[in-house]
Amino acid sequence: MLGSATIDQAGEREARENDPAALNDSRLENQIYTFANTLEKFEKQLKQAQNGQTVEEAENMHGGAVWWMMAVAVALIGRDNARLYTRVTDRERDDYEVQMFIHCTLDIVEDKLSKANELYLGLLTSNHKHKSYGFVTNTGVKFILVLSLANTTLKDTDMRAHFKRLHLLYTNCLSNPFYELGKPLKSRALDEACNELFRSTPADMSGGFSGVVRLSNVNDYIAPSQACVIPLKPTLEQPAATEDEQLVSTHSKKPKTDKPVVKVSISLADCLACAGCVTSAETVLIEEQSVQRAIEGLRAAKLGVVTVSASSLASICTARGWTMEEGARRVTEFFRAKGARVVLDASVVQSLALRECWQEMRERIEQREKGGAHRPLLVSACPGFACYAEKSHGALLMPLMSRTRSSQGVAGVLVKEYLPRLIAASSNGPSLSPADIYHVAVMPCFDRKLEASRPENTAADGSRHVDCVLGTAELNGALSAFLEGREEEESMEVDESPELARVEEALPEEITGFMRGALLGLDGNLSGGYVEYGIDRWSAAKGGAVRVEETKAASNLDVIRVFSTRPGEEEERPFVAARVYGFRNIQNMVRKLKTGKKELEYDLVEVMACPSGCANGGGQIRAATTQERNRVTEGVERLYSNLPRQPTTVPSIDEFRASIEDEKMRMDLKDVGATVNANLAW
Numbered sequence: 001m002l003g004s005a006t007i008d009q010a011g012e013r014e015a016r017e018n019d020p021a022a023l024n025d026s027r028l029e030n031q032i033y034t035f036a037n038t039l040e041k042f043e044k045q046l047k048q049a050q051n052g053q054t055v056e057e058a059e060n061m062h063g064g065a066v067w068w069m070m071a072v073a074v075a076l077i078g079r080d081n082a083r084l085y086t087r088v089t090d091r092e093r094d095d096y097e098v099q100m101f102i103h104c105t106l107d108i109v110e111d112k113l114s115k116a117n118e119l120y121l122g123l124l125t126s127n128h129k130h131k132s133y134g135f136v137t138n139t140g141v142k143f144i145l146v147l148s149l150a151n152t153t154l155k156d157t158d159m160r161a162h163f164k165r166l167h168l169l170y171t172n173c174l175s176n177p178f179y180e181l182g183k184p185l186k187s188r189a190l191d192e193a194c195n196e197l198f199r200s201t202p203a204d205m206s207g208g209f210s211g212v213v214r215l216s217n218v219n220d221y222i223a224p225s226q227a228c229v230i231p232l233k234p235t236l237e238q239p240a241a242t243e244d245e246q247l248v249s250t251h252s253k254k255p256k257t258d259k260p261v262v263k264v265s266i267s268l269a270d271c272l273a274c275a276g277c278v279t280s281a282e283t284v285l286i287e288e289q290s291v292q293r294a295i296e297g298l299r300a301a302k303l304g305v306v307t308v309s310a311s312s313l314a315s316i317c318t319a320r321g322w323t324m325e326e327g328a329r330r331v332t333e334f335f336r337a338k339g340a341r342v343v344l345d346a347s348v349v350q351s352l353a354l355r356e357c358w359q360e361m362r363e364r365i366e367q368r369e370k371g372g373a374h375r376p377l378l379v380s381a382c383p384g385f386a387c388y389a390e391k392s393h394g395a396l397l398m399p400l401m402s403r404t405r406s407s408q409g410v411a412g413v414l415v416k417e418y419l420p421r422l423i424a425a426s427s428n429g430p431s432l433s434p435a436d437i438y439h440v441a442v443m444p445c446f447d448r449k450l451e452a453s454r455p456e457n458t459a460a461d462g463s464r465h466v467d468c469v470l471g472t473a474e475l476n477g478a479l480s481a482f483l484e485g486r487e488e489e490e491s492m493e494v495d496e497s498p499e500l501a502r503v504e505e506a507l508p509e510e511i512t513g514f515m516r517g518a519l520l521g522l523d524g525n526l527s528g529g530y531v532e533y534g535i536d537r538w539s540a541a542k543g544g545a546v547r548v549e550e551t552k553a554a555s556n557l558d559v560i561r562v563f564s565t566r567p568g569e570e571e572e573r574p575f576v577a578a579r580v581y582g583f584r585n586i587q588n589m590v591r592k593l594k595t596g597k598k599e600l601e602y603d604l605v606e607v608m609a610c611p612s613g614c615a616n617g618g619g620q621i622r623a624a625t626t627q628e629r630n631r632v633t634e635g636v637e638r639l640y641s642n643l644p645r646q647p648t649t650v651p652s653i654d655e656f657r658a659s660i661e662d663e664k665m666r667m668d669l670k671d672v673g674a675t676v677n678a679n680l681a682w
């Protein structure tokens with residue numbers, strides 16, 4: 001019975017291939033099928049609209065966390081290009097557009113097929129909204145999976161697994177004796193598999209981390225409910241067992257003590273101090289530092305302050321075709337509508353971080369000139385590298401690391417410890433404690449969320465210097481909703497109480513320049529400009545003729561030698577600075593440091609975890625392909641380099657520095673491996 005059905009089906013297919021009329025029928029069938037699908041989708045959207053919701057509102061919002069759509073559509077297309085099965089997610093507003101996209105994709109499949117050496121065809125094509133992946137069976141049936149262009153979390157291995165599953169379900173359908181080969185497929189199992197693919201899942205939060213943190217597996221985020229090796233304190237002291245007490249009891253006994261039981265909680269800071277996690281989870285991260293939390297915090301606080309990094313602003317402006325000045329004004333408008341009163345440019349405080357770091361460098365040069373050992377200064381402004389250094393090579397790298405805080409760290413001190421004083425000192429300014437201020441930082445990577453949780457980044461009253469860090473892409477998503485008026489809640493006007501209205505007046509213009517679109521451009525790239533500043537300071541200190549030799553030692557590894565000669569004197573040992581970006585280069589550097597190789601005669605090393613530095617940070621707005629990503633990164637750097645360069649000395653920041661203890665400018669880096677080994681009982 002099955003055999004004869006198969007022969008009939010094969011015969012029918014052959015007849016259809018050879019008969020133009022049958023082929024036309026199949027195309028017509030295909031179009032009717034597409035039209036029916038679109039109609040069904042339209043009805044669903046209409047129903048949602050009648051309930052006062054758009055499909056996106058109903059399904060795409062999940063507590064404000066970032067959610068990615070797994071897949072947009074799945075299509076199975078027969079050897080003769082007749083549609084066997086198509087399913088498009090209900091979230092897609094324009095079903096017809098997706099159907100057309102699938103149709104256009106077919107040409108690429110044909111092209112790829114001629115070169116394919118496996119069933120999985122990889123990325124087929126993309127347009128401004130979608131991208132498609134392909135798979136072809138041995139019998140020529142094509143599988144197309146359409147994803148949103150913004151979805152960069154799925155890798156080829158994931159795609160292969162999804163196609164494998166779809167293929168298995170397809171072969172199950174073929175085994176159905178009632179199925180007529182070449183006819184549209186109806187399968188509940190296939191529908192369910194597609195629904196699973198369409199279902200939103202939380203964005204792969206690890207995607208926002210730098211490669212160093214992901215690859216070296218030091219992102220120890222752990223949900224408190226999961227197994228954790230941190231010794232839980234306080235432990236209740238058990239009273240000594242009396243002789244007549246049973247040694248083994250099958251019933252739990254309440255400890256005989258009057259001491260109250262204190263609820264144990266494990267914070268991110270605990271996780272950071274420990275390298276012993278057995279699992280990684282992003283729950284805490286999503287809950288503690290999301291757009292929704294940021295908005296809630298800004299609205300609830302007496303004073304909301306936001307610090308925006310130049311990398312984030314440049315990434316948003318590149319994606320949206322804005323100038324940096326326009327971007328600054330729009331971002332300010334967004335945050336002010338969310339309750340923030342002050343928006344700061346992180347570059348303003350970066351100028352101070354550069355000077356602090358150079359101070360450390362100068363001390364090392366002086367030590368060396370007095371006959372001390374040569375110790376390169378590794379810039380620790382990148383939290384991805386700092387985290388890796390602490391947890392993986394603490395003993396080797398800690399003595400070399402700079403202790404200067406990053407721009408985010410310095411901004412935290414400025415906002416939580418200096419602004420309250422400045423505001424109080426101004427005539428009739430309100431008296432604010434650090435906890436009264438909610439501080440949000442917009443940064444190019446999630447590693448900065450780790451940094452914000454470090455214990456030293458805490459004010460005297462226990463509040464964090466930076467309460468919430470948002471990745472660039474997170475802000476961009478919220479900005480889209482704001483600009484398109486898709487938000488659920490009404491924007492809020494900033495509290496115009498006369499006391500708070502004076503807050504802005506109390507702040508120097510340089511600090512509030514961002515809100516007017518007046519941005520500070522520093523020498524160097526978006527990763528901070530430590531190398532440029534070092535070269536500038538060293539040349540100024542040496543005087544005489546300066547010769548700079550820059551070598552590209554490898555991709556993302558630049559070595560700059562600066563020679564200085566004074567008249568009548570011999571050329572001195574050059575000042576050697578290097579930009580070491582990306583995990584591979586960092587590993588090579590560590591290897592050389594271990595073996596004491598000559599090449600590491602660097603004085604100052606700007607170490608950044610991301611290849612191409614912060615412009616290409618894990619939290620930036622990502623392009624789909626490596627080629628596009630490189631182009632975007634170049635565009636982001638170009639936009640920043642177009643800003644007028646300004647002197648790194650900002651008078652109001654000097655005043656801030658003069659009023660803050662040295663300790664507040666330092667990070668408390670330590671060899672975490674050693675600390676954990678010493679602390680853990682085993």
Ligand code: SF4
Binds near residue numbers: 446614
């Ligand atoms: S290089 Fe920049 S973006 Fe990348 S982890 Fe370091 S600080 Fe973040």
